[in-house]
Amino acid sequence: MDLIIVFKQVYDLNNGKKFKNYYVNESVGIACGLLITAIHRAGLVSLTHTPSPMGFLEKICERPQNERAFLLLPIGYPAKDAVVPDLKKKQYSEYANII
Amino acid sequence: MSDKKLQYTPLSEADMARASEDFLTVMRLRRTVRDFSSRDIPIEVVKNIVSTAASAPSGANKEPWHFTIVKDAGVKRKIRMGAEIEEKAFYKQKAPDSWLSDLNKFGTDWHKEFLEEAPFLIIVFKQVYDLNNGKKFKNYYVNESVGIACGLDNSI
Numbered sequence: 001m002d003l004i005i006v007f008k009q010v011y012d013l014n015n016g017k018k019f020k021n022y023y024v025n026e027s028v029g030i031a032c033g034l035l036i037t038a039i040h041r042a043g044l045v046s047l048t049h050t051p052s053p054m055g056f057l058e059k060i061c062e063r064p065q066n067e068r069a070f071l072l073l074p075i076g077y078p079a080k081d082a083v084v085p086d087l088k089k090k091q092y093s094e095y096a097n098i099i
Numbered sequence: 100m101s102d103k104k105l106q107y108t109p110l111s112e113a114d115m116a117r118a119s120e121d122f123l124t125v126m127r128l129r130r131t132v133r134d135f136s137s138r139d140i141p142i143e144v145v146k147n148i149v150s151t152a153a154s155a156p157s158g159a160n161k162e163p164w165h166f167t168i169v170k171d172a173g174v175k176r177k178i179r180m181g182a183e184i185e186e187k188a189f190y191k192q193k194a195p196d197s198w199l200s201d202l203n204k205f206g207t208d209w210h211k212e213f214l215e216e217a218p219f220l221i222i223v224f225k226q227v228y229d230l231n232n233g234k235k236f237k238n239y240y241v242n243e244s245v246g247i248a249c250g251l252d253n254s255i
Binding site: 084 | 100101102103104105107108109110114115118119122123126142146149150153154155156158160162164165166167168169170171174197198201240242243245246247248249250251
C-alpha cells in the first residue's frame with residue numbers, strides 16, 4: 001500500500017518570487033478526478049481521505065510555503081474481505097436535467 | 100448504513116502495467132479545444148458521460164452537484180450572450196495586466212462562439228448546501244468533491 005498526497009500550489013514560487021496561479025482548487029480537483037480514474041483503471045483501489053486540518057502533511061513531507069495539502073489517498077489492493085457502505089446514490093433525474 | 104462486499108476483480112501485474120500505460124496514453128491526447136464542429140452527438144453518450152461524473156466520491160456522499168445539459172439553441176444563445184458580456188468586462192476592464200499577459204499566449208479574447216457551435220453545453224453546479232423542503236443541510240468538501248467529479252473520465 002502506498003500513500004499519495006496531493007498538494008495544491010496556492011501561488012507559484014520561483015527563486016523566492018511569487019507568481020499567481022489561476023483556478024487552483026478547480027484545477028487540482030480535476031487532476032484528483034483523473035487520478036482516481038487512473039487508479040481504478042489500473043485495477044487498484046483508493047480512499048479519498050481529507051484529515052482535517054491537513055497542515056501536518058506539509059511539515060512531514062517538507063513541502064515549500066506555497067503548497068497546501070489537498071487530498072491524501074492510500075492506494076493498493078483491497079483486503080480479501082473488503083466491505084464498502086451500501087450507498088444510495090442519487091438517481092439520474094436528481095443530479096441532471098436537459099434543457 | 101449497512102455494508103456490502105466490495106465488487107472487485109484483480110488484474111495481474113502485467114495487465115495493471117498495460118492498463119495504466121494505455122490510460123496514460125489516451126489521457127495525454129485529451130486537449131482543451133476551442134474550435135468546435137456543430138455536428139450532433141447522441142444524447143445517450145452525453146448522459147453516460149454525466150453519469151460517470153456523478154459516480155465520483157463526495158464528502159459524506161452528499162453528491163453536492165447538479166449537471167445541466169443544454170441542447171436548445173435559444174438557451175445556448177442566451178448563455179453565449181451572457182458569457183460575452185462578462186468576458187468583455189473582464190478583458191477590457193477587470194483583468195489585471197499580469198493575468199492578461201498570462202493569457203496572451205493562448206490568443207483568447209471575449210468572443211465565445213464555441214458556446215453556440217458545440218451541440219451540447221454541460222453546466223456543472225455545486226450545491227453549497229443541501230436544500231430539502233426549504234431547510235438547509237450542510238454539505239462537506241464541496242469544491243473538492245465537484246472538482247473530482249469534473250475530472251472523472253469514462254474513456255476506454
